[in-house]
Amino acid sequence: MTVLDEPPLAPTARAPRRPDRRRTELSGFLKACRARVTPEDVGLPPGLRRRTPGLRREEVAQLAGVGVTWYTWLEQGRPINASEQVLTAVARALRLDATEREHLFRLAGVSAKPQAQPDPSILDPSTQLILDALMPLPAAVSNTRFDVLAFNAGYESLFAASRARAGDWHFNSIWCTVTAPPCCNPFLNRAEALPQMVAVLRSAYGKHIGEPAWEKHVQGLAARSEEFRELWARQEVAPPRTSLRVFRHPVVGVLRLNASYLTIPGVPETYVVVYTPEGPEERERIERLAALPAGGWINDCDHPC
Structure with missing residues (x-):
């Protein structure tokens, strides 16, 4: 197998630097991806006495056509340079999909630096008119951190979002x-x-590593939930995609809805989520939901969601 040209290794005699959060994230991501690929997946013999699941580092290096030392240093998060060609080969060896490959490139610092974009929290006034016109379908505008920036009455009734209006608490x-x-x-x-x-969330986080608001958000979730910590540690990344959501509502009953995500041109990292009924029964329940007085059914619950 031909070994791809590898970028020079970084000098080792430099003065110590502050830890690079992006490199730390890259290290964890590569390890998680390697653990998910079995030798059988890529046509290699299983071998014996594997201490960890998935491929060994030398197997990834062999499949990607790069040196074992270079790949080891990349996975350790050392400050080495990586070309698009080499990262593409590593992504192919690890069987990454398009979203995971983009995440890898971003963490390795190969993606082009994004241009200045408008503040995604500032929405055009017409946005609320559009959300209201979608009634009785529940709909909202969220950013990639899952902050809810605007919503209609159907969404408010479904999630009790009216509590977000009280005090300084912010709905996520x-x-x-x-x-x-x-x-x-x-x-x-x-x-x-x-x-x-x-x-x-993990996919979006790759664009904001080190930003105080994002770090505080992730750390807060991890501090509150062991389940979140376990899911976060999987290093899985994915784009928003249409998926089934099954909700339990205390007044209208069970709702089976498909959540669809629509981007907003000119407003980066922001999308409209619209919940559409899976069948006629859900359609009738959505109409009943929309007719409920705002927040009128949530008084017995003290939780701020």
Whole structure:
């Protein structure tokens, strides 16, 4: 196998630097991806006495056509340079999909530096008109951190979002999903929904490593929830995609809805999520939901979601 040209290794005699959070994230991501690929997946013999699941470092290096030392240093998060060609070969060896490959490139510092973008928290006034026009379908605008920036009455009734208007507390759907007690948690298929939400959050986090607001958000979730810590440690990344959400509502009953995500041109890292009914019964329940007085059914729950 031809070994790809590798970028020079960084000098080792430099003065110590502050830890690079991006490199730390890259190290964890590569280790997790390597652990998910078995020798059988890539046509290698299984071998004996594997101390950890997945491929060995030397096997990844062999499949990618790079030196073992160079790949080891890359996975250790050392400050070495990596070309697009070499990273593409590593991504192929680890069987990464498009989102995971983009995440790898970003963590390795190969992606182009993003241009200045407008503040995603500043929405055009017409946004609320559009959300209201989607009634009775529950709909909201969120950013990639899962902060809910705007919503219509259907969404408010579904999630009791009116509590977000009280005081300085700020409504975040993944925070509520992680921390809400069973009495207040609307998700019936939470076991399927939450891992996907955390993977979407992890993908977005790759663009904001080291930013105080993002670090505080992730650390807060990890401090509150062991389940979140375990999901975060998987290093899984995914884009927002249409998926089934099953909700339990104390007035209208069970709702099976498909969550669809629409981007907003000109507003980066922000999307509209619209919940559409899976069948006629859900459609009728959504109409009943929209007719409820705002927040009128949540008085018995003290949780701020």
